Amino acid sequence: MAENKGVTPQSEDYSRWYTDVVKMADLADNAPVRGCMIIKPYGYELWENIKTALDMRFKATGHRNAYFPLFIPMSFIEKEAEHVEGFAPELAVVTHGGGKELEEPLVVRPTSETVIGHAFSDWIQSYRDLPLLINQWANVVRWEKRPRLFLRTTEFLWQEGHTAHATEEEAVAETLQMLDIYADMAINECAIPVIKGLKSPQEKFAGAADSYAIEAMMGNTWALQSGTSHFLGQNFAKAFNIQYLDEANEQQYAWTTSWGVSTRMVGGVVMAHGDDKGLRLPPHIAPYQVVITPIWKTPEDEESVFRFTNLVADQLRSAGIRIHVDKRAGLSPGFKFNDWEMRGVPVRLEIGPRDVEGNSVMSARRDVPGRDGKQILPLEGLEMAIAELLENIQSSMLETATKFRDERLHEVETYEELKALVGQGWGLMWHCGSPECEDKIKEDTKATSRCFPLDENPEWNPVGEKCAVCGKPAFGRAYFSRAY
Amino acid sequence: MAENKGVTPQSEDYSRWYTDVVKMADLADNAPVRGCMIIKPYGYELWENIKTALDMRFKATGHRNAYFPLFIPMSFIEKEAEHVEGFAPELAVVTHGGGKELEEPLVVRPTSETVIGHAFSDWIQSYRDLPLLINQWANVVRWEKRPRLFLRTTEFLWQEGHTAHATEEEAVAETLQMLDIYADMAINECAIPVIKGLKSPQEKFAGAADSYAIEAMMGNTWALQSGTSHFLGQNFAKAFNIQYLDEANEQQYAWTTSWGVSTRMVGGVVMAHGDDKGLRLPPHIAPYQVVITPIWKTPEDEESVFRFTNLVADQLRSAGIRIHVDKRAGLSPGFKFNDWEMRGVPVRLEIGPRDVEGNSVMSARRDVPGRDGKQILPLEGLEMAIAELLENIQSSMLETATKFRDERLHEVETYEELKALVGQGWGLMWHCGSPECEDKIKEDTKATSRCFPLDENPEWNPVGEKCAVCGKPAFGRAYFSRAY
Numbered sequence: 001m002a003e004n005k006g007v008t009p010q011s012e013d014y015s016r017w018y019t020d021v022v023k024m025a026d027l028a029d030n031a032p033v034r035g036c037m038i039i040k041p042y043g044y045e046l047w048e049n050i051k052t053a054l055d056m057r058f059k060a061t062g063h064r065n066a067y068f069p070l071f072i073p074m075s076f077i078e079k080e081a082e083h084v085e086g087f088a089p090e091l092a093v094v095t096h097g098g099g100k101e102l103e104e105p106l107v108v109r110p111t112s113e114t115v116i117g118h119a120f121s122d123w124i125q126s127y128r129d130l131p132l133l134i135n136q137w138a139n140v141v142r143w144e145k146r147p148r149l150f151l152r153t154t155e156f157l158w159q160e161g162h163t164a165h166a167t168e169e170e171a172v173a174e175t176l177q178m179l180d181i182y183a184d185m186a187i188n189e190c191a192i193p194v195i196k197g198l199k200s201p202q203e204k205f206a207g208a209a210d211s212y213a214i215e216a217m218m219g220n221t222w223a224l225q226s227g228t229s230h231f232l233g234q235n236f237a238k239a240f241n242i243q244y245l246d247e248a249n250e251q252q253y254a255w256t257t258s259w260g261v262s263t264r265m266v267g268g269v270v271m272a273h274g275d276d277k278g279l280r281l282p283p284h285i286a287p288y289q290v291v292i293t294p295i296w297k298t299p300e301d302e303e304s305v306f307r308f309t310n311l312v313a314d315q316l317r318s319a320g321i322r323i324h325v326d327k328r329a330g331l332s333p334g335f336k337f338n339d340w341e342m343r344g345v346p347v348r349l350e351i352g353p354r355d356v357e358g359n360s361v362m363s364a365r366r367d368v369p370g371r372d373g374k375q376i377l378p379l380e381g382l383e384m385a386i387a388e389l390l391e392n393i394q395s396s397m398l399e400t401a402t403k404f405r406d407e408r409l410h411e412v413e414t415y416e417e418l419k420a421l422v423g424q425g426w427g428l429m430w431h432c433g434s435p436e437c438e439d440k441i442k443e444d445t446k447a448t449s450r451c452f453p454l455d456e457n458p459e460w461n462p463v464g465e466k467c468a469v470c471g472k473p474a475f476g477r478a479y480f481s482r483a484y
Numbered sequence: 485m486a487e488n489k490g491v492t493p494q495s496e497d498y499s500r501w502y503t504d505v506v507k508m509a510d511l512a513d514n515a516p517v518r519g520c521m522i523i524k525p526y527g528y529e530l531w532e533n534i535k536t537a538l539d540m541r542f543k544a545t546g547h548r549n550a551y552f553p554l555f556i557p558m559s560f561i562e563k564e565a566e567h568v569e570g571f572a573p574e575l576a577v578v579t580h581g582g583g584k585e586l587e588e589p590l591v592v593r594p595t596s597e598t599v600i601g602h603a604f605s606d607w608i609q610s611y612r613d614l615p616l617l618i619n620q621w622a623n624v625v626r627w628e629k630r631p632r633l634f635l636r637t638t639e640f641l642w643q644e645g646h647t648a649h650a651t652e653e654e655a656v657a658e659t660l661q662m663l664d665i666y667a668d669m670a671i672n673e674c675a676i677p678v679i680k681g682l683k684s685p686q687e688k689f690a691g692a693a694d695s696y697a698i699e700a701m702m703g704n705t706w707a708l709q710s711g712t713s714h715f716l717g718q719n720f721a722k723a724f725n726i727q728y729l730d731e732a733n734e735q736q737y738a739w740t741t742s743w744g745v746s747t748r749m750v751g752g753v754v755m756a757h758g759d760d761k762g763l764r765l766p767p768h769i770a771p772y773q774v775v776i777t778p779i780w781k782t783p784e785d786e787e788s789v790f791r792f793t794n795l796v797a798d799q800l801r802s803a804g805i806r807i808h809v810d811k812r813a814g815l816s817p818g819f820k821f822n823d824w825e826m827r828g829v830p831v832r833l834e835i836g837p838r839d840v841e842g843n844s845v846m847s848a849r850r851d852v853p854g855r856d857g858k859q860i861l862p863l864e865g866l867e868m869a870i871a872e873l874l875e876n877i878q879s880s881m882l883e884t885a886t887k888f889r890d891e892r893l894h895e896v897e898t899y900e901e902l903k904a905l906v907g908q909g910w911g912l913m914w915h916c917g918s919p920e921c922e923d924k925i926k927e928d929t930k931a932t933s934r935c936f937p938l939d940e941n942p943e944w945n946p947v948g949e950k951c952a953v954c955g956k957p958a959f960g961r962a963y964f965s966r967a968y
Contacts, residue, residue, distance in 0.1 A: 029606075031553040031599070032560070033590060038603055041548035041618065048549065064525035065532065069515040070592075070623055070639050071576075076516070092555075093580040094592065097638075098627030099573050106517060108554075108578065108592070115515070119522055122513075134525065139554055139623065143582030154581075155554050 007342075009276045014220040021270055022149045025279045025343045028266075035147040035154030042343065043150075043266060045287035047157065050265055051137065053189040053285065054159060057181045063133040063161060068115050070139075071106040076114040080239040083113065086206020090142040092154075108141040113207060113232070113258055116162045117240030124254060126245045127166050131174070135161040150267030151224070151484050158262035164242055164254040168233075171255035175231040178259040179212045182227035190265065191282035191398040192216045192272045193405055194226055197451025200478065202435045205258075209233030215450045215479065217405040218271035221425050223450045223483040226268050229259035267484075272401055279344025280366055282397050283390035288324040290316060290386060291345045292361075295333045295352040308356040312349065312382065319383035321390070341366060346393045347386065367393055367400070409479075415441075415468045418480055422447045426481040428456060432467035433475035440469060441480060450479040491826075493760045498704040505754055506633045509763045509827045512750075519631040519638030526827065527634075527750060529771035531641065534749055535621065537673045537769065538643060541665045547617040547645060552599050554623075555590040560598040564723040567597065570690020574626040576638075592625040597691060597716070597742055600646045601724030608738060610729045611650050615658070619645040634751030635708070635968050642746030648726055648738040652717075655739035659715040662743040663696045666711035674749065675766035675882040676700045676756045677889055678710060681935025684962065686919045689742075693717030699934045699963065701889040702755035705909050707934045707967040710752050713743035751968075756885055763828025764850055766881050767874035772808040774800060774870060775829045776845075779817045779836040792840040796833065796866065803867035805874070825850060830877045831870065851877055851884070893963075899925075899952045902964055906931045910965040912940060916951035917959035924953060925964060934963040 007020035022028055027043030030036075039047065055065075071094060078084045092108040095101060109115065116134070124132060137159050144154045161178060165171040179196050186194040194214035204211035208230040216226045236242070237253040246252050273280040283289050294309045296302040309325060316323050324345070326336050333350070340348055350362040361382065365373035377385045408425035412418045418427040422445040431437065431449060438449055457476040465474040491504035506512055511527030514520075523531065539549075555578060562568045576592040579585060593599065600618070608616060621643050628638045645662060649655040663680050670678040678698035688695035692714035700710045720726070721737040730736050757764040767773050778793045780786040793809060800807050808829075810820050817834070824832055834846040845866065849857035861869045892909035896902045902911040906929040915921065915933060922933055941960040949958040 029603075031555075032557055032602055033553055033555045036553035036555055038553065039551040041550045044550045045548070047551075064529070066525045066528045067523040067531075067641065069517055069520035069522065070625065071515075071517045071520055073516055089583050091581075091583075092578050092590075094576050095579045096577040096589075097575075098629065099575075105580075106576075118516055119513070141554065145582065157551065 007276065007278060010219060017274075017276070018267075018271060019149065021274050021278050021342075022267075027270070027279075028149045030149070033154070035144045037149050037153045037155075039157075039263065042287055046266055046269065046281070046285060047263055049285040049287065050185070050189065050261075051159070053185050054181075054261060055137075057185065058135050058159075058161065061133075061177065061181065063135045063163075065136060066134050067136055067138070068112050068119065070109055072109050072112075072115045074105050074107055076118065077107055079114060080207045080235060082235075083207035087111070087142070090144075092141045092143055109138070110140055110142045111258075111260070112136065112138070112140075112160055113162065113236050114240065117236045117242060117256070120162070120164050120254070120256070121240050121242045124164055124242055124244050127247055130164060130166045130244060130254065131170060132164045133161075133174075134163065135159055148267075148484075150263055150270070153263075156263045158260050161257070161259045163257045164237070165256070166244065166246070166252070166254065168255050171257050172231050175210070175212060175229045175257045175259070178257070179214065179227075179229040182214045182229065182259070182261060185261075186214055186216065186226055186265075187398065189282065189284045190269050190272070191284075191394060191401055192226070192268060193398060193402040195451065195453050195479065196455070197453040197479070198457075198476075199228070199451055200431070200433050200438060200449045202438045203449060205230045207232065207235055209235065213451050216268050216272055217408065217426065218268070218484070219274060220271070221408050221423065221481065223426065223479070223481040224264070224268045224271065225450070225483065226265055227259070227261040230257060232256045232258060273397060274344070277338070278342030280397070281344035281346060283346045283394045286344065286346050287322065288343075288345050289321055289390055290323045290347045290349060291340045292323060292325045292349045292351060293333060293336050293340070294325070294327065295350055301353045304356050305351055305353060309351050312351065312361060312379065315379070316383055316386060319387065321383065321386055347389060363389065365389070365393060367397055413468070418447070418468070419445050422480070423482060426450065426479045428453070428477050428479050429468045430465050430474035431476065431478040432470055432472045433478075434467075434470065434472075437467060437469040445480075446482055447480040448483050450481050450483060452476040452478045491760065491762060494703060501758075501760070502751075502755060503633065505758050505762050505826075506751075511754070511763075512633045514633070517638075519628045521633050521637045521639070523641075523747065526771055530750055530753065530765070530769060531747055533769040533771065534669070534673065534745075535643070537669050538665075538745060539621075541669065542619050542643075542645065545617075545661065545665065547619045547647075549620060550618050551620055551622070552596050552603065554593055556593050556596075556599045558589050558591055560602065561591055563598060564691045564719055566719075567691035571595070571626070574628075576625045576627055593622070594624055594626045595742075595744070596620065596622070596624075596644055597646065597720050598724065601720045601726060601740070604646070604648050604738070604740070605724050605726045608648060608726055608728050611731055614648060614650045614728060614738065615654060616648045617645075617658075618647065619643055632751075632968075634747055634754070637747075640747050642744050645741070645743045647741045648721070649740070650728065650730070650736070650738065652739050655741050656715050659694070659696060659713045659741045659743070662741070663698065663711075663713040666698050666713065666743070666745055669745075670698055670700065670710055670749075671882065673766065673768045674753050674756070675768075675878060675885055676710070676752060677882060677886040679935065679937050679963065680939070681937040681963070682941075682960075683712070683935055684915070684917050684922060684933045686922045687933060689714045691716065691719055693719065697935050700752050700756055701892065701910065702752070702968070703758065704755070705892050705907065705965065707910065707963070707965040708748070708752045708755065709934070709967065710749055711743070711745040714741060716740040716742060757881060758828070761822070762826030764881070765828035765830060767830045767878045770828065770830055771806065772827075772829050773805055773874055774807045774831045774833060775824045776807060776809045776833045776835060777817060777820050777824070778809070778811065779834055785837045788840050789835055789837060793835050796835065796845060796863065799863070800867055800870060803871065805867065805870055831873060847873065849873070849877060851881055897952070902931070902952070903929050906964070907966060910934065910963045912937070912961050912963050913952045914949050914958035915960065915962040916954055916956045917962075918954070918956075921951060921953040929964075930966055931964040932967050934965050934967060936960040936962045
């Protein structure tokens with residue numbers, strides 16, 4: 001049996017490395033329709049775990065799931081001026097249904113502010129109906145010219161939260177709360193140390209008053225916007241007439257928010273942790289936290305090894321650990337090891353005749369190669385040892401990713417410094433926030449403003465600070481980087 | 485505060501009763517695009533519980549979730565002759581994307597046999613890759629001329645399972661296993677005593693060799709096909725070239741199946757259990773199993789009642805019971821009782837000052853009106869008492885529905901008997917299975933063949949039995965009824 005063909009090394013071609021890993025780790029594949037993807041079981045299970053982690057957090061903060069239609073009348077999209085301008089070039093349009101040409105073309109939702117705004121205007125009558133806290137899990141379509149699996153696909157899966165509030169303060173607080181929830185999920189489940197920040201006017205959502213995002217650093221130092229939370233002001237409330245009677249019996253426009261995380265996050269996990277052997281998955285979201293590889297030669301060994309393997313498997317499974325037993329015949333242990341390393345399973349347990357004799361198993365960490373990652377674990381208390389090992393791996397992966405990122409975050413004083421940095425890290429630079437400066441930076445360096453990090457900007461428009469590009473008063477310090 | 489306006493009585497207009505309940509119980513509403521619906525949080529939570537019940541069962545039988553694209557090239561749909569004939573009139577077609585007219589129009593998936601068949605032909609190489617057991621949770625679109633919320637909507641949510649097997653026997657076994665799982669879910673979670681059976685050639689899925697279904701009786705005796713499981717033979721394997729190398733190293737076509745349950749099931753729950761007061765939800769799938777209504781007049785009472793209510797709520801919540809506390813001010817207890825009856829919550833707990841004093845709560849069953857459904861329950865051990873009560877309600881609802889159904893199932897010897905029965909029950913009648921007889925029955929009575937129940941047909945084509953309509957040899961006994 002041939003050894004696994006490896007992936008293209010990151011150092012050789014990062015982009016090809018990414019595609020190789022996504023395909024060879026069986027996460028996803030291209031669909032027959034260009035720009036669309038097929039999410040294979042292993043990739044979908046990874047998404048399901050991210051989904052569960054988010055859904056729990058949404059419900060714990062009082063949000064309820066609902067479902068709104070896939071099709072939106074074209075006229076709805078046109079009601080909010082910035083919104084239609086932003087989305088028009090990306091729309092998929094249904095013109096025929098049930099064998100007839102439609103009177104009004106239907107848009108396949110690129111996002112649902114409009115149709116949900118329409119529903120909210122119906123659901124909300126009085127201040128007693130507020131806040132209204134809704135989320136939906138759905139597919140959306142944005143026509144993509146340069147598709148990349150998970151990162152940019154014409155159809156993708158996501159959740160979109162939509163909320164309405166009586167006051168601006170509450171809506172802003174909700175926007176920031178959801179940003180915090182996204183960061184918490186990214187950091188503590190995906191082991192990705194994201195940075196929370198405000199998007200520039202150029203980079204904000206079409207129709208938002210303010211957009212916030214979590215930005216993650218990938219293995220090539222590029223940034224990935226991994227989740228966004230938008231304060232929509234009264235823009236959609238006015239476009240869709242979302243009004244409520246306040247306590248003084250007067251009509252008021254509501255304040256709304258929207259926020260989303262998509263299957264793009266899966267691509268983020270690949271690029272934040274992967275190496276030249278393939279995926280490395282954080283235990284909290286790994287479809288299989290542990291893979292057990294029985295090793296045998298003789299039929300007698302096979303029997304005793306399998307009996308012991310089943311024992312171990314049951315013990316771990318009852319403790320709630322997600323395991324997989326690789327019983328495939330005709331494949332060498334080496335082939336299997338490579339295979340599961342490619343798939344990024346955090347812990348591998350090897351069980352051979354000697355382990356059966358010793359009443360123990362040999363464990364190997366995906367994140368620590370070679371002997372250093374190996375240890376013999378006794379059967380007794382194995383589930384506790386594994387649970388602890390998984391938590392160690394989880395925090396160690398976050399630590400590694402944080403160290404990698406922190407070494408590549410730089411405060412830059414001048415535009416020249418930024419130019420020298422792009423491609424090797426992110427530059428935190430005073431920035432006026434104007435589209436003109438952003439365009440210039442992008443043209444010169446291909447970098448874009450990622451966000452004005454909240455932690456680094458105690459105040460906006462600080463007196464005396466100047467944009468490193470145009471010299472006009474700075475709005476704040478923004479990170480600039482190449483980005484997906 | 486005005487009392488709740490009730491729903492149209494079932495006896496007056498069953499169809500309006502249904503729509504009233506769906507809307508007044510806050511399950512769903514019409515979307516701006518005709519034929520589509522908005523599933524409101526309460527309706528979506530009901531669907532989520534059905535979903536979880538199914539997903540558990542799929543995973544326990546070795547199926548894995550994946551996700552396939554929304555858009556299917558028109559040419560794919562055309563590859564299986566019966567399939568395109570069946571679905572062509574219902575397709576929604578995307579002709580424009582990204583601001584341009586597309587070279588090949590894209591179909592919004594009405595079901596995914598074609599695109600999944602295409603993927604399977606790629607995933608399957610050898611007998612070692614079989615069986616391949618895949619499920620997807622997705623939205624699908626079938627243009628609907630006479631839409632009804634949940635029952636028939638242009639877009640609906642569902643799961644569609646797709647599997648491939650090495651042998652015909654295995655594929656048939658899978659088809660029947662999934663039918664059993666659907667029946668188990670319907671009976672034990674939704675408290676709907678469905679009948680499992682084979683669909684007639686006229687009623688089978690476009691492209692299937694054999695279709696099976698679970699058929700449920702609604703409150704007006706009409707049937708609702710609530711889930712289908714299809715043995716696809718090698719039809720799609722041949723259309724999409726799903727081949728594998730067998731152990732003798734020869735190319736073979738795989739045998740495939742597909743099976744689905746949709747949001748239609750929610751409509752089934754409404755009509756199988758609802759009454760003139762509104763919904764009645766089986767505890768296993770009810771979004772709220774228990775609603776707690778604190779009752780108070782004075783501010784002192786309010787304080788002590790709320791303190792006690794929180795105690796009760798915490799106790800039940802920690803026991804894993806899904807509860808909701810109705811703390812709304814300014815609404816009378818009577819209004820709230822009606823409101824929660826409309827929403828079909830299985831158990832209502834009333835907590836007033838006297839209950840606080842007595843260290844107990846007053847419970848009322850939704851399924852047993854008036855005094856008979858009420859009892860005083862002490863705080864100590866309340867979670868156990870409630871858990872038991874919920875199980876009682878669950879089995880009692882199944883019993884009621886089974887009795888209702890069994891009284892309306894009739895063996896009919898002659899076509900005249902069937903004619904007299906239609907509208908008041910289902911007739912089990914010898915049937916040849918020909919489209920001609922079915923068309924005649926439909927024209928005469930508006931009834932359609934629901935299924936050849938497996939339990940009532942120990943053998944097909946039994947010697948000597950004749951179709952009650954045409955007199956030719958019967959294929960078996962089929963239920964005929966009006967249906968949704």
